[in-house]
Amino acid sequence: MLYWTYSKQQIAAIFGVNRSTVYSWEGRGLPVRRPERSGRPAKVDFEEALRWFLDYEEIRGTSKEGLEILEKAIRERKAKYYG
Numbered sequence: 001m002l003y004w005t006y007s008k009q010q011i012a013a014i015f016g017v018n019r020s021t022v023y024s025w026e027g028r029g030l031p032v033r034r035p036e037r038s039g040r041p042a043k044v045d046f047e048e049a050l051r052w053f054l055d056y057e058e059i060r061g062t063s064k065e066g067l068e069i070l071e072k073a074i075r076e077r078k079a080k081y082y083g
Helices: 008-015 019-027 046-059 064-082
Strands: none
Touching (some): 008 019, 008 064, 019 046
């Protein structure tokens, strides 16, 4: 399986939020891959982040239709910015 990883700044752009929000999500359980060597940035797998985000939004009470709209918008933003 091919994994697409992004920096926290890139994830913020894809999800349409500030980078500080991504750091907040990390504290709430967003899966982040730590670098193997020091000095390298942490990476976030897009599909893992999307699954986590949709679960998070569902817990917050977002409807099924709302989740579908969010997922579509995020995937479109990812395609626009990163192909």
